[in-house]
Amino acid sequence: MRDPALDVLETLRTPPYDTGRLLLTGWFSFLDGEVTVGDLMAQQRMSLALDQAGVAHDTAWSPGFRPGALTLEDADPASYGRLLFVCGPAHGDQLLALHRRFERCRRLAVDVTVVDRRDPAVTAFDHVVARDGVPGGPRLDMSATAPLGRRPPVVGVLLTGGQGEYGALRRHADVNERLTGWVGRQDCARVEADTRLAIDDWRHCATAEQFMALAEKFDLVLTTRLHGLVLSLRAGTPVIAVDPVHGGAKVSAQARALRWPALVAAGDGSPAVLDAWWSWCLSPAGRAAAERRARLMHRRAAGVGQELRFGSRP
Numbered sequence: 001m002r003d004p005a006l007d008v009l010e011t012l013r014t015p016p017y018d019t020g021r022l023l024l025t026g027w028f029s030f031l032d033g034e035v036t037v038g039d040l041m042a043q044q045r046m047s048l049a050l051d052q053a054g055v056a057h058d059t060a061w062s063p064g065f066r067p068g069a070l071t072l073e074d075a076d077p078a079s080y081g082r083l084l085f086v087c088g089p090a091h092g093d094q095l096l097a098l099h100r101r102f103e104r105c106r107r108l109a110v111d112v113t114v115v116d117r118r119d120p121a122v123t124a125f126d127h128v129v130a131r132d133g134v135p136g137g138p139r140l141d142m143s144a145t146a147p148l149g150r151r152p153p154v155v156g157v158l159l160t161g162g163q164g165e166y167g168a169l170r171r172h173a174d175v176n177e178r179l180t181g182w183v184g185r186q187d188c189a190r191v192e193a194d195t196r197l198a199i200d201d202w203r204h205c206a207t208a209e210q211f212m213a214l215a216e217k218f219d220l221v222l223t224t225r226l227h228g229l230v231l232s233l234r235a236g237t238p239v240i241a242v243d244p245v246h247g248g249a250k251v252s253a254q255a256r257a258l259r260w261p262a263l264v265a266a267g268d269g270s271p272a273v274l275d276a277w278w279s280w281c282l283s284p285a286g287r288a289a290a291e292r293r294a295r296l297m298h299r300r301a302a303g304v305g306q307e308l309r310f311g312s313r314p
Contacts (some may be wrong), residue, residue: 002139003145003242004047004110004111004129004131004139005045005046005049005142006049006140007110007170008046008049008084008108008127009050009053009055009127011108011127012053012055012082012108016038016106018182019054019081019083020080020081021057021058021079021081021082022050022055022056022057022058022080022081022082022083022084023057023058023059023060023075023080023082023083023084023102023105023116024043024046024047024050024057024058024059024060024086025059025060025082025083025084025086025093025107025216026039026041026073026085026086026087026088026195027042027087028040028045028062028065029059029060029061029062029071029072029086029098030060030062030072030094031063031064031072031268032075032094033062033094035062035065036088037085037143037217038085038143039088039139039144039145040066040089042086042087042111042141042142042146042148043059043086043087044146045142045143045145045147046086046111046142046276048112048146048147049060058070058075058080058173058228060072060075060170067169068071071266072098072101072131076101077101077102077104077105078104081106081108082092082105082107082108083098083102083105083106083107083108084107084108084109084110084255085098085107085108085109085110085112085125085140086109086110086111086142087110087111087112087181088111088113088285089111089112089115089121089139090109090112090113090114090115090120090121090125090130091111091116091122092117092120092121093122094119095249096120096121096124099120099124099125100120101165102110105237106126107124107125107126107288108127108128108129109122109127109128109129109130110128110129110142111129111130111141111142112128112129112130112131113130113131113132113133114128114130114132114133115133116135116232117133117134119276119292122246127307133152138208139283143196147235152187152188152189153188153219153220153282154188154189154217154218154220155183155186155187155188155189155190155218155219155220155221155222156191156192156214156215156220156221156222156223156228157179157180157190157191157192157221157222157223158193158194158221158222158223158224158228158232159179159180159185159191159223159225160162160172160224160225160244161173161175161176161226163244163245165241166245166249169245169247169249170244170246170247170265171245171267172193172224172244173248174242174266175224175242175244175266175269176188176206176224178269179222179224179242179269182269182271182274183222186278191218193211193214193215195211195225195227195231197211197230204238212231212234212235215231215235215237215292216235216236218221218232218235218280218281219237219238219282220237220238220240220278221237221238221239222239222240222242223239223240223241223242224243224244224250224251226250226251226254228241228252229241229254229255229260229303230243230254231254231257232290233258233260233290233293233294233296233297234293234297234298235296236274236283236287236291236293236294237289237290238262238282238286238287238289238290238296239260239281239290240262240263240264240274240277240278240281241254241260241262241263241264242253242263242264242265242266242269243255243263243264243265243266244266245266246266247266248265248266251263252265256292260289260293261280262277262280262281262286263287264277288308289297
């Protein structure tokens with residue numbers, strides 16, 4: 001199956017020739033457009049192909065996704081001889097506006113879905129390499145061959161906003177705001193999870209076994225919940241436990257019971273403290289410490305099973 005990036009490069013080498021700088025665009029360029037992982041990977045694949053072919057180019061980004069980077073508004077149409085639109089549906093007013101703004105450029109599209117071949121958003125391109133919607137059958141999406149770097153850790157985030165029983169000692173809102181702001185800046189795959197079970201909401205686990213299967217997949221858990229701490233360690237997953245109650249309450253008590261060091265007080269969740277525990281939890285030492293707690297709990301669970309089966313002496 002021919003790489004669509006090669007088709008684009010071949011087209012760029014055919015008349016009418018234009019050696020002007022190329023502007024790489026996509027739905028990731030529009031102010032109100034969304035940026036999907038597929039869009040980003042297609043952009044990376046095409047940018048790499050252009051670099052390897054020696055084609056000078058810039059990429060226009062939505063300021064909401066890449067603050068400070070080149071935007072469509074800042075990209076002067078007179079500075080570019082060619083425009084390449086990458087990935088997504090070739091449809092809509094935003095694409096028509098792009099055609100109008102860069103009407104003097106030679107415009108190409110690659111890895112796009114063609115909904116209507118008569119749509120001006122499609123016909124205004126000088127050349128289209130579609131992934132579907134045209135004769136000849138579908139092409140493999142460019143994300144399938146895009147370059148990828150090192151995989152970051154997968155982090156489960158289990159927070160609580162309740163626990164009204166602690167009254168004026170509650171610091172939940174402030175703690176949650178600091179934690180979500182901090183973890184949002186880390187290079188990780190964040191997964192929001194909950195220890196609350198439900199049988200009528202697919203977003204929640206319905207059994208303890210389902211939750212434990214999830215906890216085992218995380219590389220790290222960030223939690224303000226007692227069971228977020230205990231059950232993640234039972235799964236052998238390192239935990240940064242933050243007690244959201246001023247002075248410490250049940251989260252701190254369980255951390256002491258498990259002798260788990262990565263405990264942060266409600267008023268001490270500074271980036272420096274969290275960064276230090278992050279590094280330790282993701283280190284071999286942190287993983288080994290969590291696995292030791294898991295083995296301890298497994299032994300105790302087995303012991304409880306034996307006591308229930310044979311009876312225990314008073």
